[in-house]
Amino acid sequence: MEGTKGTLSGRAEPPASPILADWAQKMKRSVLRQMLAVVARPGILSFAGGLPAPELFPTADYAQAAAHVLATDAKALQYGPPFQPLKEHIVHLMAQRGVQCSAEQVFLTTGAQQALDILTRLLLNPGGQMILEKMAYPGIQQVIAPFQPRVWTVPTDLDTGLDVEAVASLLEEGVRPAFLYVITEAHNPLGVSLSRPKRWRLLELAAEYGVPIVEDDAYGFLRYEVGHEPPLRALDDQWVFYVGSFSKILAPALRLGWLVAPESLVNKLTVIKEAEDLESSAFTQRTVAAYLDAGHLLDHLTCLRREYARRRDTMLCALEQFFPQGSRWTRPAAGMFIWVELPGVVDTAELLKVALEQEQVAFIPGYAFAVNGQAAANCLRLNFSNATPERIVDGLERLGNVVKREA
């Protein structure tokens, strides 16, 4: 990229190629997404991605719903407004999470990622302020990047979640983030769920300082323990924007998610969404509604929870068996990820290279999630939803061997 570097007949010489926006010139690819491309090579046993188990997709039922919609619904392939029956299904889904809301508060999005993007446009000014956990979902880091915000970081306790008192201190000092981003159930990458007292304290802070909360609940329906804490949105409908997704409970390729937001803001959300992609696919909306009409979801969720719980338990046992003394890991009650801290001085970015080369096993090194260059050299994220229990045992043994040799 050349800037203006001289004059030619009275005006600056033109650039040799298109000039990008300032932030775009500096932007970096997400380390996570880059790695996912690398480890997708055939023959790699990968615990890297956040992929659901494809053999559990309700493919036949979905195909039936799609065929039915195309055969009977003349509006399936046309432009159209958000599909009201789908919103009503989501109201019922939300009730299963303990959330009372109306169809008018449900806003459909092209996946949960778009919901985060829309909310960021709604709430964050260029050069605004943000508070993030030291280890944070790369997707939230990517949506705020174009706004070049000033970002403060707070720690996360691996048993109780986000350090809410660290947030309180920053707010007390005058930091005013555009919003607080929280995964209350099954943090990505850490696997921890937010404790009940912290949930209440966070809502107290939101109201006290007037700071909205974006609650990312992509994993909320995948809980493997009895008893659960309610989502923040179940406790407060004024400060909490709830983000939900069909990616983890039906299939990622639907690219369908939703927001629960104050009804008074739905018009503004609509304007932002129209700029981004006009509307989400009418065909997908109507097919998912038809799938839900058929009543298969509850059984499907039961099946997912049973199998993913088994895979989680298998991975926890395998960690115990194959990883070196002094290793620590989270015991997620929900979701798809386990966070592992290795003992001693070890660089998991280097470890990944060795694991790929010698054992064809992949994971994500902790630094891929680090905000503001936080250190996480001895940490890694493991996904337990995508591999069968047999492959989890095999892969963890191979990975454990690498760790023991290299650490």
Next chain:
Amino acid sequence: MEGTKGTLSGRAEPPASPILADWAQKMKRSVLRQMLAVVARPGILSFAGGLPAPELFPTADYAQAAAHVLATDAKALQYGPPFQPLKEHIVHLMAQRGVQCSAEQVFLTTGAQQALDILTRLLLNPGGQMILEKMAYPGIQQVIAPFQPRVWTVPTDLDTGLDVEAVASLLEEGVRPAFLYVITEAHNPLGVSLSRPKRWRLLELAAEYGVPIVEDDAYGFLRYEVGHEPPLRALDDQWVFYVGSFSKILAPALRLGWLVAPESLVNKLTVIKEAEDLESSAFTQRTVAAYLDAGHLLDHLTCLRREYARRRDTMLCALEQFFPQGSRWTRPAAGMFIWVELPGVVDTAELLKVALEQEQVAFIPGYAFAVNGQAAANCLRLNFSNATPERIVDGLERLGNVVKREA
């Protein structure tokens, strides 16, 4: 929305509800999209939307492709990288438009609107500069709005398109737009295609001043006259970002479009797209590729062109027959829209109310497209793709009667 309005124990009182980003507080709904919601009432004969004819959707072939993909392709419902065979199909499609490009230059998007949004993020700084036609597609106005750019306007000739010399003057005066947005084939809302000399002059200006061009070719495959001017991207691969879409040639509910962009920028486009919606639906990508594999598209396009040409001709005749002396309209060689200027002093916004009430006929008043409050009080946009010829004759007669009574 309350600001900070006092102090409470040493700090400002919190707001009563979430504080929105500055631009979001001021944002307005697109007049066009609001109207589309209004005129979608049952019983309205609408020439308002930009809707393709639903009876021409290749529903059976698409259903077959979808069923085939779900039955045979285990990756159809999973997360996945852009589907290479679809990119290769698009390379062949582009060749039909006279554009030589490689699969590595094809970037898949969630509809053409997302392509515009991604390019705007790539190229436009907050508070940057833009040049738009006085009447412009609302979707481009919506994508630039969050950046609060300074916008200059230029006229459009209804026979030859964008006033390229007006652009030249602004550039000469030192205006440096982040990009030039052009619909070279079948302008929305004006229906005009850019003349050959203007195409070359525009490319000359782009290179001379180093200003990239975003060429929106959503209607380029729907051309009804023999002989066509090549898209700008066929003439220049350095300054032109080409935007294509399956919405008008297959179906809008696919939400699938593409960019042809310099390969060196694809990584940056990927980062921006990941922030917006991670990726476009693998299922849709693979189904469209399967539909294209089956080889139906050429026949389908022939059928679309034949029927839309008939509808256009019917509407042009009906305008001649039913509209008052002194009315003028464009004669589009492609696309979906005719732009009408009524004689005398008339406010088409008021006219719409009367037409809806008395004749249940809808159109879009010109002001819905006006940039910077440009006047277009006596203008309106008519869509000819969505209604059958019989309904076009009926509707234009009713609308002509309203115009004659009110104008």
